[in-house]
Structures are given as C-alpha cells and as structure tokens.
Amino acid sequence: MPGLPGDRIFAVLKSDSDAINPPPGTFPYTRGIHATMYQGRLWTMRQFSGFSTPEETNARYRYLLAQGQNGLSVAFDLPTLMGLDSDDPLSEGEVGKCGAPVSSLEDMETLFAGIPLGDVSVSMTINSPAAVIWAMYLVAAEKQGAEPSRLSGTLQNDILKEYIAQKEFLYPPRPSMRLVTDTIEYATRNTPRFNPISISGYHIREAGSTAAQELAFTLRDGLEYADWAIERGLGIDEFAPRFSFFFNAHNDFFEEIAKFRAARGLWALLVRERYDAKDERSLKLRFHTQTAGCSLSWQQPYNNVVRTAVQAMAAVLGGTQSLHTNSLDEALALPSEAAATLALRTQQVIAFETGVAAVPDPFGGSHYVERLTDELEAQARDYIAKIDAMGGMIPAIEQSYPQLEIAQASYAFQKKVESGESVVVGVNRFQNQIDKAEMPLETLRIGEEAGRAQVAKLASLRARRDGAAVAKCLEDLKEAARGKVNLMGPLTNAVRLYATLGEVCFALREVFGAWTERPVI
Amino acid sequence: MKPPIRVLVAKPGLDGHDRGARVIARALRDAGMEVIYTGLRQTPEMIVNAALQEDVRVIGLSILSGAHNAIVPKVLELLREKEMSDVKVVVGGIIPDEDARELERQGVVKVFQPGAPLESIVKIIAACA
Incomplete structure (x- = not known):
C-alpha cells in the first residue's frame, strides 16, 4: 500500500477494535466484506457519463479509459430512460441532454465501438426499459465476439426506487417486477459475472430522504427482489451473490461511514434470517457509491470540489467497491471534460496519496461510529418492520408511504436551510461571490443538433431494416408478455432485428398498461 | 378577507425529479396559498388546461432536464391563444443565466435558479398574483 509501512498496518489490524x-x-461483515479490503485491490473508479449522441459518448469513454478509469458507467438520456425513441414527439428538446440516446441496437453498437465488452466492465443506469437495453447490450457484445460468460458489469434495473424516488416508471409495479425477475433469472443462467440489479438508495437520498430512510428502503427493496426471485424458483445462493447495491455519500461524514457499515451488517443478518442462505457470498453486501449530487451548489461551484472529496473519503472509509465522484459543475450542467477529469483525480489522490485505503474499516471500534452504526441499524429495522406489516414494498408504494416519508424529510431539511440552522457554504452563509473572472467555469452545453442527428439516423434505420420481420417479432413479444415465459429471449430477438426501444416498450405497454402516480404533496 | 391565491405547481417534460416541486408546493401551502400539484410528465396543453379548470392565478413550472427552452415558450403561447395572459408564469430549475433572461423577456415573471430562498419565491408569487 502506498505511503504506509507494513508494520503499521499490522499494528492496526491487531488493535482492540476487533x-x-x-x-x-x-x-456479519459490518467491518468489511474482505479481510484485507483495499490492500488486495482498490475500488473501481467508475465515472458515470453520457451525453449528446452515441458517437460523442463513445469518444468520451475512450478518453476516460485512456485517463486511467477502469470501468465504464453509461448515462442514458431522458427519452431512453422513459422508453422513448429519439424521434418520438415527447422527446423533443430532451435528446442527449442528460445522457446518451440509445434508440436501437445500432446506437448501442456505436456507443461501444472499439471498446471490447469482454474486457471492460460496464455499468448501465437504466430502469424501466432495463431488460430491453440489456438485450441490446447482449447482442452488441455477441456481435463483437464476446462470450456471455466473460461479460461483467451492472444493470441498475431497480424499479422499486423509481416508484419511491426517481419516478421514471412506465408500467405498474407488478409487471415491472416480472421484467426485473426475468433479467435476474436470465443473468443467473447465462452471464455469471454480470450483476443484473443494483439496488439503489442513491436516488432515495437525492429525493431528500434521511440516511436511515435511504438505508431502510434500499434494503427492504432488496428483500422484495429476493422474494420474487425465490417465487420464480431460484435458490437464494444462486442469485443473491450477484445482487449489488448503490448508495449515496452525503455530507455528514461519520453518519455516512456508519450507514455503509450498518448496510453490510443488516443485509447479512436479514438474508440469513429470512432465506437461510448458505453461501457467504449471498450475505456480503457489495456496493457502488456516488457522492451527493444534491449537496452541490450552483453558487460558488468550486466549493463542490471540496464537498465531493470529503464525501468520497467517507465512501472509501466505509468500504465501497466502486465510486463515482461528481464534477464541480454538475449543479449547472452536465460535466465538461476538464471538470470530469478533476473529479477522477480526486479519487486518485485519495487512493494513492492519503493512505486512507491502507487498512480496512479504520473507524471500527470508535465509540461514535459504532454507536451511529447501531442506531442506523435499529432505525432501519423499524422501517422494515413497518413495511413488512403493510404487506411488502409494493403495497407500501401503492399507499405512497415511502414517497411521503421522503417528501416530509426533504421539506424539513429545506426549512432548516431557510432558517440558517443548516449551513450551506456560499448559499445561506459566506455568500460573497468569488470573482467569476478569476475562477471561470466553462460549462458543457448540449444543443439541438444531437436530437436532429438522432432523428435522421432513426429514419434511415427504419427504411433499411426488414419491417415485416420487426412487426412479427413485436407480435411474438406481446404474446410472450401475456404468458409467463422469461421475456429476455423474445426481447433479444426483437432488438437483433433492430426493433427500436420505443417500439418494444410500446408493445409491452399494450399488455402491461401504464402507471401514473397519485400526485400527493 | 381576500380569497387565497391559487397556484398550479406543474412538472412538465420527461424528468421525474420532483423534490423541488414538492418542497415549493408545501412552502406555498404553508404560506396560505391553495396549491394544485399536477404530478409528473405534463404536456404544455395539459398544464394550461389544468390552469383553466382550476382557475389559478399563477403557474409554477419545475424543469431540471434542460428542456426549458422547448417547453416554457409553448406554455406561454398556449396561454395567449386561450386568452389567459393574466395567468402569471414562474419557472424553477437548472436554467442557465442566459436562458433565464430570455425566458423572462418572453414573459415569465421570474426564473428561480438553484438555491433561491423559499421566502423570496413565496413573496414574488404573492406579489404577482
């Protein structure tokens, strides 16, 4: 380990904290899932990116890989996240703004052109249409000649937190859960190194939850997915080792470290209690972390570099397996290349210069952190018991229970900022502007050209492909959706023939129906 | 006593990040206004129809996806078409300075950028209604 002599590491490991x-x-792995943690291997530095067009995003990926990043993480644009093609009227003004547009297998192939999918692990932030996008990814990998058994990466695919927090849903909860279970079953049988789901507290926290709510709702979501997979006939030890988690790293430094510890300990206990898992890999909670986007300020954006560094430090001290650090300009726009590079450098400084990665769980045994860990675990258990009493996460969502808990917490937080009880540096205190000329910030601006380019490409694709074959496979898909078979087969058939994302999602909507939320304040 | 100000809080576009919209809706309600929240993914047509039916004085649009230049002018145009120009429009979200000034030039009363205090949002809405 850089910076620390071996005897010092030994001394810490032999301390009373054990x-x-x-x-x-x-x-139960509260102190870490590995005995040596980062001494064996550092976390994966995985920066989330995507914008404009598949072509431009591909160029950014190649740049990031050349800068020493060791995994990719795809940001899709809002139309794609909502299962819409770039040429859908509802996509107007949104194409390429928040991520890369992927409307067809052709776009997916462009996105990864020259990037060997058998060697690079790829995380994809996609939820409602996750099964369709993953089908495109699998076919793109196959066309590159990559064996399914070599593919590694993560599909976010966490629909429950969409109803709870991020609100990018298409279908009602139950058919959506069927699609998620289809991907879990398919991954279990075909892609042993791919995580079919990343159970996410990140968005719950971004929507304004407390740390305890983030922890509780995320783990309860995890249990819901496990229940459905078992109902499908899978054994806990077949699929649970491929469950991955995704947490937020917010400002309250010690509380965040405690949250990561509590998540590991509580998950291990719950999975053992409820499912009698035998394989220790089923009990080990592996997670990705992203620093808190909602903590970034638009005022004095350079302060965001400092916030992100401290949050990233908490994630590392909490034992994260991979990490995304936000860019300083993200309260204003998608990150510029310079800002994204600085964010990656922040992780590299923590990893290679500070020595914090030398020992696993250095706060183990700290009275304060141990107590916070116990408190968070107890609060999460209370929430989980409440949701169990409602009949599980789906009835809880239908009653808007987690949604309203979060809305209440976020309003309480905002009122504290308003009153000055919670300080946000540069926003409600120390507001004097740093001279913009001395610290200029170039932000990325995505114009409407990306949308026009996508519309033209789709028109050409629709003219070239075998329209009758596409229509037939969409009918087959609907037929399969009405029954009980795993939909990954029909989905790969459809996307292989260049059925578009919108066409596939619309076909499924005809069978599953659409979901709208009760607008409660 | 004057009747309470009626405000429509609307979330147009594809993004589902409703934290801001909900916080504002609660703050306006706590300030004594009558708040109607549309829920997610409303088209400009749906928003203007809701404003008409609910007889609101103010529409607050929350947009974080970058699609404001496509959405806000449409809402303003529909209000003019339906002779509802007395209904005031405010916008909140991640809106770059130059876009904010342009939207205000087109008739938006005020664009609230990140970090705008709730107190000033309430005051400006109360003053324009």
Missing part, C-alpha cells in the same frame, strides 16, 4: 465487531471478512 473485539467490538467481528473483524473484516467475517459475518
């Missing part, structure tokens, strides 16, 4: 919780690498 008496308080079992040492890292042992059940």
